[in-house]
Amino acid sequence: MGRRLTFDIFRYNPSVPGSTPRIQTFQLEETPGMNLFVALTRLREEQDPSLKFDFVCRMALCGSCGMLINGRPRLACKTFTRDLPAQINLFPLPVFKLLGDLSVDTGTWFRNLALKTGAWLHTSRAFEHDAREERMDNETALRIYEAERCIECGCCLAACAKVHLQKEFIGAAGINRLVRFMLDPRDERGVAQYFEVLGSENGIYGCMGLMGCEDNCPKDLPLQLQLAYIRRRLAATGVSRSQTRQGKG
Amino acid sequence: MPDKPEALGPNPRVDLYLELAGLVSGLLLVTFLWVHAFLNATVILGAPVFDGMARFLERYYLSPVGIGLGLLVGLIHVLSVARRIPTGYREQRSLWRVARKLRHADTYAWILQVITGLIILVLASTHIWVVLADWPLQAAKSAFRVQTNYLSFYIILLLVAEYHAGAGIYRQFVKWGWFRRRSVALAVGTAVALILTVNLGGLWAFHQLGVAR
Numbered sequence A: 001m002g003r004r005l006t007f008d009i010f011r012y013n014p015s016v017p018g019s020t021p022r023i024q025t026f027q028l029e030e031t032p033g034m035n036l037f038v039a040l041t042r043l044r045e046e047q048d049p050s051l052k053f054d055f056v057c058r059m060a061l062c063g064s065c066g067m068l069i070n071g072r073p074r075l076a077c078k079t080f081t082r083d084l085p086a087q088i089n090l091f092p093l094p095v096f097k098l099l100g101d102l103s104v105d106t107g108t109w110f111r112n113l114a115l116k117t118g119a120w121l122h123t124s125r126a127f128e129h130d131a132r133e134e135r136m137d138n139e140t141a142l143r144i145y146e147a148e149r150c151i152e153c154g155c156c157l158a159a160c161a162k163v164h165l166q167k168e169f170i171g172a173a174g175i176n177r178l179v180r181f182m183l184d185p186r187d188e189r190g191v192a193q194y195f196e197v198l199g200s201e202n203g204i205y206g207c208m209g210l211m212g213c214e215d216n217c218p219k220d221l222p223l224q225l226q227l228a229y230i231r232r233r234l235a236a237t238g239v240s241r242s243q244t245r246q247g248k249g
Numbered sequence B: 001m002p003d004k005p006e007a008l009g010p011n012p013r014v015d016l017y018l019e020l021a022g023l024v025s026g027l028l029l030v031t032f033l034w035v036h037a038f039l040n041a042t043v044i045l046g047a048p049v050f051d052g053m054a055r056f057l058e059r060y061y062l063s064p065v066g067i068g069l070g071l072l073v074g075l076i077h078v079l080s081v082a083r084r085i086p087t088g089y090r091e092q093r094s095l096w097r098v099a100r101k102l103r104h105a106d107t108y109a110w111i112l113q114v115i116t117g118l119i120i121l122v123l124a125s126t127h128i129w130v131v132l133a134d135w136p137l138q139a140a141k142s143a144f145r146v147q148t149n150y151l152s153f154y155i156i157l158l159l160v161a162e163y164h165a166g167a168g169i170y171r172q173f174v175k176w177g178w179f180r181r182r183s184v185a186l187a188v189g190t191a192v193a194l195i196l197t198v199n200l201g202g203l204w205a206f207h208q209l210g211v212a213r
């Protein structure tokens, strides 16, 4: 027989007039191998169909189900009830816009980030759809892949005190996303241009090295080394004035 | 991409410079603190050795230069890191709330760094004031202080300063370095333990000086 789990879940639907934030308590029998995706689905099917939460892939690839599980940002699909006490508190991720209950809008945040920082491949070459893809050496490809593994779940942002203190700080996810293009040989921007975007208190020099990001990234991205890498690269460019002016570093 | 996505004012590198000022001043202060530890510990070899060291530093003007530079670097340090100290109720509240929810060691370590920094500001000023008021430096005078009112004061200042210095270089290596956190913590922890031993040895020797007399 499984444990009897108690869930205290944040309920609030800002789009429903008259809705006020409250905590609702649910009870559920634990089953073997139960993760929070299973638990929440059962709660919604058996106890309260109005409970809002997000899921798509159920396998830690889509980044939709980030939430605060007993205070820490986690993916619900990757968190098993057996690793938690019988009392489980669920809150929506902070930082992002609340859609209702446990559901938040991470998409707008990441889209704004991309627009603000130019987080896409910048090239002057026209795309030729029938041309063969250019080759890239394996080491570079792997390094890009390491950054590209980010699923934009937002856990690192919720876990970063600096993000909470300074809304415009783009956090580890934002910086990591720019590193991905900086590493890409097809991107034609020089380091100096990246400095313009990232070399400030809202970019890498706002990071205080608290490592909440790395310790809470469900994909185990090597964020410490990633952040340190870009910090050094940009500092080398930033201290030599002339290069900053020319654009290509 | 827009050329300048955000208007940073006339010098877009100022955030980097502030960061570098914090880094360099912090590292220089750690150097000062650790050199200070070994100079202090010469008293373990006896009062005459300590007094000889003090006279040597005096003869080549190393004392006033060292203290003066230390104060200058300290001033630069405080000015460059002050921007990070969460002032105001809202900042304090969100910082403590995140830390408490996350129960996250490195975040708490940073909060403690800010608190110890502020304590050092008060205690170190007092320490420098007291020593300068009774210049020149002599083992007998220091021993008198350690044995009368100042022992607990020095122990607190020592622990607070070593924590602050250790956590500071740890974070700087995490922020700039090539090594994973575990190795950095191990290396810094070892260094701090060593320096702490040297310092406590010095204090103990000052404490014994009077007893022998």
Ligand code: HEM
Pocket (backbone or CB within 6 Å): A208, B022, B023, B026, B027, B029, B030, B033, B077, B078, B081, B082, B084, B085, B113, B114, B116, B117, B118, B120, B121, B161, B164, B165, B167, B168, B169, B171, B172
């Ligand atoms: C014995 C004297 C001191 C030593 C050896 C020392 C050392 C350091 C080091 C190595 C750092 C890391 C640098 C950085 O994070 O930018 C640091 C950071 C810091 N120090 Fe000090 N410090 C001393 C005195 C003080 C004082 C008097 C204050 C008072 C305001 C202070 C406040 C801070 C703060 C707030 C930080 C964090 C800055 C950040 O996270 O960006 N320190 N200190």
Ligand code: SF4
Pocket (backbone or CB within 6 Å): A149, A150, A151, A152, A153, A154, A155, A156, A157, A172, A173, A176, A216, A217, A218, A219, A220, A221
């Ligand atoms: S870096 Fe990690 S925690 Fe941050 S958004 Fe990407 S996958 Fe999520």
Ligand code: SF4
Pocket (backbone or CB within 6 Å): A159, A160, A161, A162, A163, A171, A172, A206, A207, A208, A209, A210, A211, A212, A213, A214, A227
């Ligand atoms: S290291 Fe800290 S301050 Fe920097 S992004 Fe990560 S959690 Fe935020």
